[in-house]
Amino acid sequence: MQYLDTVLVVIVLLGALAFLYRLFRRKKKSGGCGCGTEQCPTRKP
Amino acid sequence: MNTDRQLSVALIGNPNTGKTSLFNMLTGLQQQVGNYAGVTVEKKTGTWTLPNGERVDLIDLPGTYNLNAVSLDERVAVDVLAGHSADAAPPDLVIVVVDVENLRRNLYLASQASELGVPMVIALNCWDVAERKGLQIDSKLLEQRLGVPVVPTVARTRRGTGALAEAVTRALETRPILVRPRWPEAVMESLEYLRDELITQRGEALREGELQRLLFDKRSAVAERLKTTAPEREPILRRAREKLHMGGYQPDAAESLLRYRFLNPLLNDILERQAAMKKRSTSESIDQLLLHRVWGLLVFVGMMYVVFQSVYTWAGPLMDLIEGGVGKLGDFAGGFLTATPMLQSLVVDGVIGGVGAFLVFLPQILVLFFFIALLEETGYMARAAFLMDKLFSWSGLNGKSFVPLLSSFACAIPGILATRTISDPKARCITILIAPLMSCSARLPVYLLMIGAFIEPQYGAAIAGLTLFAMHFIGVLLAGPLAWLLHRSLPPYVTSQPFVMELPHYRVPQLSRIGHRLYKCGSEFIIRAGTVICAMTIVIWALLYFPRPPELAEAVEATAAETSPALSPAQLEHRVNAAYLEQSFMGRFGRTVQPIFAPAGYDWKITIGVLASFPAREIIISTLGITYALGGEIDEGSDDLRTTLSKAKWESGPRAGEAVFNLPVALSIMVFFALCMQCGATVAVIAKELHWGWAAGSFFGLTALAWVAAVLTYQIGMWLA
Amino acid sequence: MPILPMRLDRIKKDGLFRVTKLDSGNPCIARLMTMGLLPDQELRLTHEAPLGDPIAIEFNGCQMSLRIEDAARIEVEAIG
The missing domain is CATH 3.40.50.300 (P-loop containing nucleotide triphosphate hydrolases)
Incomplete structure (x- = not known):
């Protein structure tokens, strides 16, 4: 039972971390506001 | 085709x-x-x-x-x-x-x-x-x-x-095309020049209409899409506009003049009947009252009073209902998971507790957005901005900032979402950045706890009320100068837009449209709670829970049995929990970081509370509850937490034996919470609405501001006392 | 009697005025021009905000608000 407990908690934790990592990394890749200026890495729409 | x-x-x-x-x-x-x-x-x-x-x-x-x-x-x-x-x-x-x-x-x-x-x-x-x-x-x-x-x-x-x-x-x-004006010679020549320079020589893909935008608009955004670099294209655009000027047309005015000169003959006789009825419209008559110097302001203040009163009164019962529901769900899930205690703590204390604390604000947000939608659909919002503009213009904001900022007193998140109604990007950016300084309702539990424990018993209800007001006011006091500073120092790409605003005709609002908007903002909020908030809560829970060696519990129980054998099982459990918390990752971190907060008068337990509250301010109450060995299930009205706080003593260091909480510490905590960006959801919303850089800047900036203010409060308080 | 041009920020409420001169270099005014506020356009001052700024003007059946500093760059003459 204790084993199951640990496994479940680890799965949930890893899931949460993976979700946050994906979220933050995706944002970082765009890294701009799309304002359209030269310094801004995000293309203007 | x-x-x-x-x-x-x-x-x-x-x-x-x-x-x-x-x-x-x-x-x-x-x-x-x-x-x-x-x-x-x-x-x-x-x-x-x-x-x-x-x-x-x-x-x-x-x-x-x-x-x-x-x-x-x-x-x-x-x-x-x-x-x-x-x-x-x-x-x-x-x-x-x-x-x-x-x-x-x-x-x-x-x-x-x-x-x-x-x-x-x-x-x-x-x-x-x-x-x-x-x-x-x-x-x-x-x-x-x-x-x-x-x-x-x-x-x-x-x-x-x-x-x-x-x-x-x-x-x-x-494929019918609308009749187009025949442009005079000067315009044609300038357009021809642009076409030659940009399309023929530099291979840009531009339509006729886009060439016109480049010619007629002083700072056209179309230019920024060109492959030609700014230093190369600027002289070309300037030259084209000079040509237009030499041809006798003021470049900024040319398009309006020429296009209306073309449109007017097509429309004049059709519109003749319209011109005949030049009397006051119903909207204008309503505005005689609603935009009146005195009555207009009174109606406005009254309306805002009703809106914010309703945010509390209408939403109150629903919030209680959600709170009750979350509690029941926690109990139910807890009972279900007794076999796996670790998972039980994760689900009950972490996910249900954390996400529930966030979801509680949904009714307030819906009520507020109902009113915002109503005011916008009727056309009153533009009038409110008109009345309030002067109060804001000095700091680079405009009247449209008023309602979002006022909303932020309930919660910064709907306030920040409400800034979408501000069309000027610079004013919108500043409004978003100062919105977290408005004292939101999540700070209220912290104020109530501190005031209830240290101010009301000593100084009475009047001073307590005054303190509560002061805590709400301190953010506003700092927001003005901050807005002005931002206005002065924002990078130039955040351009300011001219403030011309239509006062549209009043309309009877369509309920279906209001419902549509409420549905949209409500579902967005719930999705947010289920994703980002949920994940962050789980991480914080883990930091407060691990590591958890069983030897520690045994050691605590052994010492307790020796020194104070009269402890009830519940009290013993609280002590064990407190010991675990102290050496959890977050607890160790709190001890390491404590010197930073020492000038503000915080011990390591308060430091943990402050650190754990970064995802959401309310967490400090349950964290202080655990750290002061009372267990997590504590709310701000609980006398136990108040008395425990007032009895808490420094364990070591130069002030060992003295009370941790005195008036300056209580005030310093309140000031810190009033100013600090302790709200993961707000950071995430700022990041979504502006950019991650702004969110990070706002987070560190406001935290630094809060620290300085808290240290000043404590030091001045100690010096006076 | 010669008609004296005056600045839009100085006019009285409810009279009828005609635009004589506009500073098209001002971005607010450039915006108003695209909405049809051009020389010879008739307009009325309909409202003033509590501190006298901004003001609301009506022309072509629409009401626009603009700030006093921008209104000062528009010249009008009274016509009724």
């Missing part, structure tokens, strides 16, 4: 023409709402089935008065119409939604759009209002003169949509 892909039709029109109503009606519920890549301009698309069974993509472009490509909305509109948007297919046809009452101004937009070479159908909307007011417009004659189909419609009642669909079906075949 291109048949291998779905045809697309764009809707464009001035704000307040009923364009969105028409869009909702044509597409029904088959619509997707998103953002254009990288900007907060809302992108709405839907599917519209024409009478012949063909399905077309309908794009609802943002409402704009012109295509001068200054604001984000206008840029998006130009790019989509010219087929340069990566997010939307170039439209095969554009429907210009025109308000019959403002025909001239609305057709200016149509005329600009036609220069981009897209076939067009005109929908004369609000036909019923025009009829009621005795306006008669000969749509057949208009159609002849303009060269494109003109269909009278009433978006609210579906009138004219059949005719519109037929006209669109036919126009997709015949």
